[in-house]
Amino acid sequence: xxxxxxxxxxxxxxxxxxxxxxxxxxxxxxxxxxxxxxxxxxxxxxxxxxxxxxxxxxxxxxxxxxxxxxxxxxxxxxxxxxxxxxxxxxxxxxxxxxxxxxxxxxxxxxxxxxxxxxxxxxxxxxxxxxxxxxxxxxxxxxxxxxxxxxxxxxxxxxxxxxxxxxxxxxxxxxxxxxxxxxxxxxxxxxxxxxxxxxxxxxxxxxxxxxxxxxxxxxxxxxxxxxxxxxxxxxxxxxxxxxxxxxxxxxxxxxxxxxxxxxxxxxxxxxxxxxxxxxxxxxxxxxxxxxxxxxxxxxxxxxxxxxxxxxxxxxxxxxxxxxxxxxxxxxxxxxxxxxxxxxxxxxxxxxxxxxxxxxxxxxxxxxxxxxxxxxxxxxxxxxxxxxxxxxxxxxxxxxxxxxxxxxxxxxxxxxxxxxxxxxxxxxxxxxxxxxxxxxxxxxxxxxxxxxxxxxxxxxxxxxxxxxxxxxxxxxxxxxxxxxxxxxxxxxxxx
Numbered sequence: 461x462x463x464x465x466x467x468x469x470x471x472x473x474x475x476x477x478x479x480x481x482x483x484x485x486x487x488x489x490x491x492x493x494x495x496x497x498x499x500x501x502x503x504x505x506x507x508x509x510x511x512x513x514x515x516x517x518x519x520x521x522x523x524x525x526x527x528x529x530x531x532x533x534x535x536x537x538x539x540x541x542x543x544x545x546x547x548x549x550x551x552x553x554x555x556x557x558x559x560x561x562x563x564x565x566x567x568x569x570x571x572x573x574x575x576x577x578x579x580x581x582x583x584x585x586x587x588x589x590x591x592x593x594x595x596x597x598x599x600x601x602x603x604x605x606x607x608x609x610x611x612x613x614x615x616x617x618x619x620x621x622x623x624x625x626x627x628x629x630x631x632x633x634x635x636x637x638x639x640x641x642x643x644x645x646x647x648x649x650x651x652x653x654x655x656x657x658x659x660x661x662x663x664x665x666x667x668x669x670x671x672x673x674x675x676x677x678x679x680x681x682x683x684x685x686x687x688x689x690x691x692x693x694x695x696x697x698x699x700x701x702x703x704x705x706x707x708x709x710x711x712x713x714x715x716x717x718x719x720x721x722x723x724x725x726x727x728x729x730x731x732x733x734x735x736x737x738x739x740x741x742x743x744x745x746x747x748x749x750x751x752x753x754x755x756x757x758x759x760x761x762x763x764x765x766x767x768x769x770x771x772x773x774x775x776x777x778x779x780x781x782x783x784x785x786x787x788x789x790x791x792x793x794x795x796x797x798x799x800x801x802x803x804x805x806x807x808x809x810x811x812x813x814x815x816x817x818x819x820x821x822x823x824x825x826x827x828x829x830x831x832x833x834x835x836x837x838x839x840x841x842x843x844x845x846x847x848x849x850x851x852x853x854x855x856x857x858x859x860x861x862x863x864x865x866x867x868x869x870x871x872x873x874x875x876x877x878x879x880x881x882x883x884x885x886x887x888x889x890x891x892x893x894x895x896x897x898x899x900x901x902x903x904x905x906x907x908x909x910x911x912x913x914x915x916x917x918x919x920x921x922x923x924x925x926x927x928x929x930x931x932x933x934x935x936x937x938x939x940x941x942x943x944x945x946x947x948x949x950x951x952x953x
Contacts, residue, residue, distance in 0.1 A: 517559070523552075537741075572617060615658070616655050622644060626646075649679065689718075715727075752838030776817050829847075870889060898935060899935035
């Protein structure tokens with residue numbers, strides 16, 4: 461080869477070597493990741509584009525693109541976007557497979573994409589494909605954990621999969637066991653808490669916001685720990701004050717744990733700036749929180765949700781809440797009109813929407829019981845009790861309302877730490893409703909089990925959890941059964 465061609469050839473070889481695919485968590489990548497967990501998705505897209513221009517072979521950019529799609533679909537709930545985006549999963553996996561196999565991010569990044577799409581597929585009803593993606597993610601993570609024991613991010617995702625497989629509805633447990641899918645919610649949460657502690661002060665500490673995000677939803681939506689408000693709030697204080705996700709989680713945790721006034725304050729403070737990704741769910745939660753407080757403007761936020769939302773969930777439930785808003789005002793025409801919309805609009809796939817349709821087709825609720833229900837959900841236990849304490853069973857015409865009266869009293873006394881009164885009323889609800897389709901008796905048995913578990917009386921706790929599982933064909937069957945099984949699992953440990 462002539463000398464004049466030698467140096468360009470060497471330069472080309474060296475350039476190809478330096479441009480070898482790799483995983484670099486550099487300044488652009490870190491900025492994109494932070495923007496994602498602030499819910500500044502457009503900023504994240506810009507940082508990723510800059511990174512791909514500067515380092516086109518950086519596998520971290522591919523993973524971060526998937527994070528952006530993941531959060532976009534979580535916040536928008538758009539089925540149309542889900543259908544459009546889901547082909548990107550395979551393209552990204554293929555691109556990552558051409559990367560640096562000696563990096564701990566090589567298998568981890570692939571697993572993260574399978575994991576995120578497994579969760580999204582479950583959200584949008586593609587359960588079989590979801591399970592396959594989650595199993596693939598689990599296998600890759602276990603393999604990566606064997607190769608790179610000190611790579612802590614493996615633990616975050618293994619913990620999440622443990623929780624997800626533990627939360628499989630009871631009606632699918634047989635199939636799950638058959639294909640070898642098993643998990644434990646409480647174990648996974650403990651593993652994630654350990655991960656959060658382990659990364660403190662390490663090079664992986666940037667995962668702290670993601671761990672907090674996951675812990676909040678696990679604790680509230682799966683473990684149903686209404687008593688963990690202080691603990692979760694202490695986690696949330698660690699997040700960036702300018703993060704919209706932080707404010708949303710603060711409101712969500714407050715709302716779900718009976719701190720309704722605080723929740724409303726957080727939700728009302730969420731910015732509508734174009735800097736942040738739109739979140740119609742904020743309007744839904746704010747409308748619900750205001751309804752729990754009996755605010756006169758609750759309907760404004762519920763209506764805003766229906767205008768802005770492009771997904772399929774909570775539409776029937778929102779119309780039902782609007783119907784109840786007008787019922788509380790004594791506007792029977794408004795109540796009747798919104799009940800019609802419950803029946804004709806939305807989809808009956810989510811449990812809340814199924815329940816909304818059932819309530820819309822059922823007899824009109826007793827106004828006192830209904831107010832007590834919303835006051836209770838908002839944490840206004842004294843107001844809830846005031847609605848019911850002088851109410852007698854003979855005032856109610858329907859068996860449904862007889863059962864609900866005792867159930868609501870049980871829930872209120874439970875939250876007010878009046879153990880004997882709670883158990884007494886739960887038992888009355890069980891006696892009246894154990895053979896009915898209403899969820900009141902099953903939930904009464906479940907919460908009785910939880911009360912005895914708190915008292916370390918595992919024998920009685922187990923008896924009530926098993927009683928819960930023996931009740932069949934009632935509302936919220938899957939979620940109630942899952943909680944009862946989790947209770948049995950806890951007391952056996």
